[in-house]
Amino acid sequence: MGALPGVAAADPTTPAPTPAPTPANGPAPKTTVDADGTYAVGTDIVPGVYTSAGPVGDGTCFWKRLGADGATLDNALTKKPQTVAIDPTDQSFKTNGCQPWQLTDAPPPPQTxxxxxxxxxxxxxxxxxxxxxxxxxxxxxxxx
The missing domain is CATH 1.20.5 (Single alpha-helices involved in coiled-coils or other helix-helix interfaces)
Incomplete structure (x- = not known):
């Protein structure tokens, strides 16, 4: 069978192109939290010090850090800007009603x-x- 007109025949000695590599474990953890939800530390977000400008609109900003056993390590319900240190040993970070959280190089907040x-x-x-x-x-x- 002959080649189609206008189409070059494939060279059998040329290897097929390899697809671009994809991360084996999915996307890398993010350094921003821009939506309400619960985020796994080390998987969904990187640990570190995060800041938020506070609540969205006239609402309240709620956040909570959970430990490996699911216990609450720290939390707040506020109308003020927030800074929180998320430790590598934390299981997850939950946020609701807050403006976006951004990883920062600011010092961790003082222990209350x-x-x-x-x-x-x-x-x-x-x-x-x-x-x-x-x-x-x-x-x-x-x-x-």
Whole structure:
């Protein structure tokens, strides 16, 4: 069978072109978080210090860091700009209602409390007891 008119015959000694390589594990982790959702650290996003300008519109910005066991490591619900340090050992980062998060070289935010969550809860209870005692001393009834 002859070649089609206007079409060159393939040279059997020339190897077929190889396709461009594709990443074996999918796309590389991102350095921005631009939509609500939960992102796996090291897979979806790179660990590091991220900043956001705060909530979208007049809403609130919620974010949460989760540890390997699924426990909440840190979180916030705010109307202010935010900076969060996402550690390589974090399992995931969740965000909702925030403007885009961008990886930055800013220093990590200061720890607001060096206390474990259980101790921080006890400290909060002690503060509330003091406030209720002061309210009672001024003639006001503490909340139920």
């Amino acid at each position: 409390s060096g206390l474990a969550p259980a101790l921080a809860g006890l400290q909060l209870q002690a503060y509330m007891a003091q406030l209720n005692a002061r309210a009672a001393a001024s003639g006001q009834a503490p909340p139920p």
